[in-house]
Amino acid sequence: MGGILGYPSNQLYEEVACIASEFHWSLEEILNLEHSDRRRWVMEVGRLRE
Template sequence: MTYAADRLYEEVAYVAYHFHWDLDQILDLEHGVRHQFIDQIGSINERISAGE
């Protein structure tokens, strides 16, 4: 199964925006690890939005 390029760009942009990592650092992450970071960023954003 191939991973859609649009989805990959979206994930890279999300991590880069929040962590200021460069493209190579993000692309070097395994798919599962990248998703763990995405989940954590989402959780952090939710807590900030909730005022915690």
């Protein structure tokens, strides 16, 4: 099976959706980010939406 071991797929989908909707980056660009970088971008999007 593919995927990242120990990383909930629902969380990954939420991160991708959040980043893609805000910045219009491709799926490939988002998935190529390190986990910590992806989480940071999600936090930044949250701040923008406050």
